[in-house]
Amino acid sequence: MTPPINHLIILPLGAAIPEHPGFKESLLFQLTGLVVVFIALGLIWMLLEIVGSFFKRKAARESRSPVVAAPAPAGAPVAAPEAEKLAPEIAAVIAAAVHVYLDSSHRIAAIVPLDTHAIDWAREGRRQIHSARKVR
Amino acid sequence: MIQGLLDFFTTTGFTLVTGKMLIMWAIVCVLLWLAIAKGFEPLLLVPIAFGALIANLPTRGVITATMHPNGVYETATFTIEGSPVVHEGEIGPGVDAKQKLRVERVEGGLFDFISQGIKLELFPPLIFLGVGALTDFGPLIAMPRTLLLGAAAQMGLFISFFGAGIMGFTAKQAASIGIIGGADGPTAIFLTNKLAPELLGAVAVAAYSYMSLVPLIQPPIMRLLTTNKERRIRMKSLRPVSKLEKLIFAVMVMVICILLVPDASALIAMLMLGNFLRECGVTERLVKAAQNEIINVLTIFLGTSVGITMAAESFLAPATLKIILLGVVAFGVSTASGVLAAKVMNWFSPGNPVNPLIGSAGVSAVPMAARVSHVEGQKYDSGNYLLMHAMGPNVAGVIGTAVAAGYFLSTLAH
Numbered sequence: 001m002t003p004p005i006n007h008l009i010i011l012p013l014g015a016a017i018p019e020h021p022g023f024k025e026s027l028l029f030q031l032t033g034l035v036v037v038f039i040a041l042g043l044i045w046m047l048l049e050i051v052g053s054f055f056k057r058k059a060a061r062e063s064r065s066p067v068v069a070a071p072a073p074a075g076a077p078v079a080a081p082e083a084e085k086l087a088p089e090i091a092a093v094i095a096a097a098v099h100v101y102l103d104s105s106h107r108i109a110a111i112v113p114l115d116t117h118a119i120d121w122a123r124e125g126r127r128q129i130h131s132a133r134k135v136r
Numbered sequence: 137m138i139q140g141l142l143d144f145f146t147t148t149g150f151t152l153v154t155g156k157m158l159i160m161w162a163i164v165c166v167l168l169w170l171a172i173a174k175g176f177e178p179l180l181l182v183p184i185a186f187g188a189l190i191a192n193l194p195t196r197g198v199i200t201a202t203m204h205p206n207g208v209y210e211t212a213t214f215t216i217e218g219s220p221v222v223h224e225g226e227i228g229p230g231v232d233a234k235q236k237l238r239v240e241r242v243e244g245g246l247f248d249f250i251s252q253g254i255k256l257e258l259f260p261p262l263i264f265l266g267v268g269a270l271t272d273f274g275p276l277i278a279m280p281r282t283l284l285l286g287a288a289a290q291m292g293l294f295i296s297f298f299g300a301g302i303m304g305f306t307a308k309q310a311a312s313i314g315i316i317g318g319a320d321g322p323t324a325i326f327l328t329n330k331l332a333p334e335l336l337g338a339v340a341v342a343a344y345s346y347m348s349l350v351p352l353i354q355p356p357i358m359r360l361l362t363t364n365k366e367r368r369i370r371m372k373s374l375r376p377v378s379k380l381e382k383l384i385f386a387v388m389v390m391v392i393c394i395l396l397v398p399d400a401s402a403l404i405a406m407l408m409l410g411n412f413l414r415e416c417g418v419t420e421r422l423v424k425a426a427q428n429e430i431i432n433v434l435t436i437f438l439g440t441s442v443g444i445t446m447a448a449e450s451f452l453a454p455a456t457l458k459i460i461l462l463g464v465v466a467f468g469v470s471t472a473s474g475v476l477a478a479k480v481m482n483w484f485s486p487g488n489p490v491n492p493l494i495g496s497a498g499v500s501a502v503p504m505a506a507r508v509s510h511v512e513g514q515k516y517d518s519g520n521y522l523l524m525h526a527m528g529p530n531v532a533g534v535i536g537t538a539v540a541a542g543y544f545l546s547t548l549a550h
Contacts, residue, residue, distance in 0.1 A: 017547055019306045026301050030294035033543045034287075040396050040539045041287040041532060047388055048280035055381050103378055 062105070086111060152194035156448035160192040163451075167341070176348030180321060180439050184341060187443020188451075190247075199247040199444055208334045209450035212251035212441075215243040251441040254329055254336070259438040260322035261402040266431025267322070267534070268386075268410025269423050271502065275527040277385050278374035281481065282494070282525075286532025288477030289498025290540045292317030292470030296462045303458050308332050311544040313459050316343045317466025318537030319350070319501035325442060326403060327541045330549050337446035338456040342463035350504045351511075353464070354471050354496050358512055361475045362492045366482075367516040369491040371525045382415040393539055399549065400542025407538070467499065474498035474529065490525070497526040500533040 017029050095108055145151070164185045171181035190198060201211045218237040253259040276282060293314040300310035308331040315324045316339060324343040328336050346353065359367075390408040394401045410426050413419045478495030493513050497505040506526035513522040 017307050019308075021301060021307055026298050029307075029547070030297060033294055033297075033540060033547075034291065036396065036543045037290045037536050037539050038284075038287045040393055041283040041536055043392050043396075044389055044535070045280045045283045047392070048277060048283075048385065051381065051384055051388070052277065052280065055378055056375065059375070100376060103376060 086113075149194035154448065156452050157192045159452060160188060160446065160448045164189045164192070167345075170345070170348065177344050179435055180344045181348065183436050183439025184344065184443040184446075187247075187440035188337075188446040189443075190440070191444045191447045195245075198245040199251070200243075200245060201447060203449055209445070209447060210333075211445050211447075212248045212255055213244075214248055217241040217243070247441060247444050250437050251444065253434070253437055254325060254441050255333075257326060257329060257402060259434050259441070260326035261406040263322045263431055263434050263438060264403050264407040265410040266426045266434070267502070268407040268412075269414045269426035270431075271407075271411060271414075271531055271534070272527070273382060273385055273411060273531055274377040275374055275524045276529075276531050277377045277381055279525065279528045281485075282490070282528030283532045283535075284481065285474050285477050285490075285495045285498040285529035286534075286536040287498075289470045289474035289495070289529070289533050290318065290536045291473035292466040292468070292499070293537075293540050295469045296466035299465060300458075300462050303462070305455075305458075306332075308548050309335055311548055312339050313462045314466055315339075315537070315541055315544070316346065316459075316463035317470040317499070318533070318540060319343070319347050319467065319470070319499040319505065320534060320537040321347060322438075323403060323500075323537050323541045325438070327544055330545060334450065335455070335459065337442060337451055338459045339463075340442040341446065342460050345460075346463055346467045347501045347504065350499075350501050351508050353467055354499075354505065354508050355512055357468055357471045358475055358493055358496050358509075361472060361479075364516065366479070366492050367513060368520065369489050370517070370520050371491055371494075371522070372488060374524055379415060379417060383412060386412040386415065389535060393535065393542070397539055397542025397546055399545035400538045403538045403541065404535075407534070470499045471496045474533075491520070491522055494522055494526040494529055497528075497530040498533045498536070500530065500537050502530050502534060503527065505533070506530040 017025060021029060091111060094111055098106065098108060167181050167185035167188070170176045171178040171185065191201075199211055200213050200215075201209060202213065203209050216237075216239055218239045218241075221236045221238045295314075296317055297307075297310045297314035300313045301307070305313060312324075312328040312332040312335055315327045318324065321340065321343050325336065325340055328339045332339075386408040390404055393404040410423075413423050413426060474495035474497070475492050476495070477498070478490050478492040482489040482492070491509075491513060493509045494506075497509045499505050506523060506529075509526035510521070510523040513520045
């Protein structure tokens with residue numbers, strides 16, 4: 001059987017407000033309501049700050065730890081000379097973008113430049129399809 | 137043959153058209169003009185206006201309505217025909233006989249059945265499921281102090297409660313009128329249906345009309361209460377919020393709100409269920425259904441069911457004008473209190489100020505109110521992007537209005 005929690009909470013308040021409340025009753029009723037709203041949202045605020053502090057600390061820890069490249073397996077082909085020339089600023093930007101996108105714990109194993117020649121035809125096909133559409 | 141045509145004419149609906157109906161047709165035209173030509177909340181105003189038109193035509197087999205002697209206009213009532221059945225074999229000595237009814241026929245029009253979604257409080261919580269699936273609480277989680285703006289913006293509800301009392305409304309009716317200030321249509325319908333169903337049409341129309349007029353009502357109040365310097369305040373970027381944090385938030389808000397105001401359980405639980413489905417990332421099909429099919433179907437049914445309560449007999453009453461007047465007061469006060477609360481917050485944290493323009497977004501009306509804050513901010517500093525910051529108080533307002541509705545229900549409905 002469900003315990004009558006609702007009735008325990010509501011009866012004293014419900015009995016306090018008549019059908020046509022006077023000025024004082026109405027004012028008290030409004031203040032109580034506003035306090036209830038502030039308590040509810042204030043409580044959520046407080047708990048969010050507590051929970052958020054854990055996540056902020058975790059994020060700070062992760063941002064301090066350096067991005068470590070995965071060791072190349074034995075027998076792996078030697079990295080292409082272009083990959084070796086990758087500027088550290090670009091690596092940092094890619095790492096930041098991946099972090100924002102994945103939004104979870106991750107490790108970047110390798111950054112490999114795309115072979116743009118291989119996708120040129122696909123890109124051209126898409127461009128033609130898009131240009132065939134009427135912009136509304 | 138002419139006599140035959142005349143006899144037929146008496147059976148048509150033309151003879152049943154009244155002057156009040158014609159006035160309602162004009163009101164319907166205004167609502168449709170606002171929705172279609174002006175683009176004000178068309179998704180809701182179109183079904184409401186169409187429902188109102190149906191309500192003011194001499195229809196048959198659409199809805200049953202009765203005007204009671206006390207002035208209460210009751211719609212969507214069925215007649216059930218049946219005969220009592222007693223199972224003698226199941227009755228033992230000292231055991232009360234249970235009367236069972238074998239239903240043979242259910243009489244009712246299309247909207248007698250569809251409107252049960254409002255009467256039984258099904259549509260508003262289910263719409264909240266879709267709202268939850270559409271809402272990103274990330275900005276609120278990243279800047280939780282904006283919850284206070286959402287709470288402060290509920291001031292209008294209580295002020296108009298007071299005003300409605302002065303105008304002669306009962307406490308239950310006053311609460312239903314006050315909730316217009318929350319600018320949350322489903323919550324207003326949910327509350328009014330429980331406390332003052334006789335005002336449902338007027339309250340819903342006022343709530344949705346004012347929500348659609350947010351870009352016109354709010355900016356003058358925002359400008360009046362802020363200085364040029366305050367409107368240019370640039371806020372710090374929001375931190376990224378992880379998936380786990382969003383999931384914890386959904387569960388936490390639901391538990392707190394239900395424990396504090398159990399009467400708002402249906403609304404809060406469905407809102408957070410929708411949001412949990414969205415954020416958990418493994419129920420994509422369900423999220424899409426909640427964001428599209430479910431909310432769209434229910435919006436059609438909700439809008440037309442509300443509109444169909446707007447029969448001339450009940451809508452063309454002095455009470456409707458009072459409700460519309462009190463509604464705009466509620467809306468204005470809520471906007472003003474949100475802005476003022478933001479200014480008060482800046483006194484306590486001058487090092488990390490909030491732009492007071494985002495305070496007005498505390499009046500729910502997601503995401504229109506947040507967009508208004510953003511647009512107003514850009515008028516004074518084109519490089520100031522307030523939209524995501526304003527979404528914090530905006531979604532906090534949804535929670536705040538649901539809590540306020542729960543308070544009214546807890547204190548008045550029982």
